[in-house]
Amino acid sequence: MSKNAVQFQKGLSLSDLLENYGTEEQCFDALFKLRWSGGFECDRCGCKDYCRLKRSKLFQCNRCRSHISITSRTIFHSTKLPLNKWFLAIYLMTQGKNGVSQLELSRQIGVSINTAAMLYHKLAQTMLERDASKPLSGNIEIDDAYWGGRKKGKRGRGSPNKTPFVAAIEKTKNGKPNRIKLQVVSGFRKVELEMWARSHLTGETSVLSDGLVCFTGIKNAGYGHSSIVVGNSKDAKKTVAFKWVNIILGNLKTALVGTFHKLSNKHLPRHLATFQYRFNRRYRLKDMIPRLAYMAVRTPPMPARLLKLAENHW
Secondary structure: OOOOOOOOOOOOOHHHHHHHHOOHHHHHHHHHHHHOOOOOOOOOOOOOOEEEEOOOOEEEEOOOOOEEOOOOOOOOOOOOOOHHHHHHHHHHHHHOOOOOOHHHHHHHHOOOHHHHHHHHHHHHHHHHHHHHOOOEEEEEEEEEEEEOOOOOOOOOOOOOOOEEEEEEEEEOOOOOEEEEEEEEOOOOOHHHHHHHHHHHEEEEEEEEEEOOHHHHHHHHOOOEEEEEOOOOOOOHHHHHHHHHHHHHHHHHHHHHHHHOOOOOHHHHHHHHHHHHHHHHOHHHHHHHHHHHHHHHOOOOOOOHHHHHHHHHOO
């Protein structure tokens, strides 16, 4: 029996992390190469000639004399934390199958819980924005899903205590999952699913869903759609078509429950984004640290007020 390619891949060990990103200077050099792969370029005038002010670790443009920080205009903007703590946070959020809670993050990198929460949400926002720009195509399995604690009143669909989200799986030609999309929606209505399809699908796409009426909105968006009425049936012949989306949802809920003892629905999109980001790059576990750092230096600053503003638009 062959080994699972994902489960048994080497990944990046903690010793390798410390060897490559253990010091502030190593992390500084890594960010320089990720931000300016073709060499330094001034943000203001585009000049490539510069000198480095060693005392302040700033770069000075030789033409316009402006001072530029390695972290300016990035997700690291105005950070007071050492860069090696940022890289350790990236490591912890990408290498573990179930992710890491903010409390555990604070313990592992040696910062306060508030600082760890800010680190977590900034990196999670980077993950969210990265995958938002990558729509699905081809054969898609889709299902409605809900997150929320048990409270009195109505349960399941239509319950005010639960947050609805769309779970979609893009499958390869041999029927296995390739990439996933986990997107919070305001509700399962035709208009909402039509908007979701226009934002997250592209090209020649065929979507398979259960018999929930709202999924016909996908067809209204111009994509192929077919459905199988499953209801509450546990008949394997009816549910086999949704094998992978059910497995992904099961793994997702196990990961979230096991990692977060209390999870706010307000922050659910970012928690879903971290799971989605790791899954979509599961075959290149070792590359996730430089890849996320690469996106972090291309993501605009996200101070607390902007993070909260993003939450108000979900």
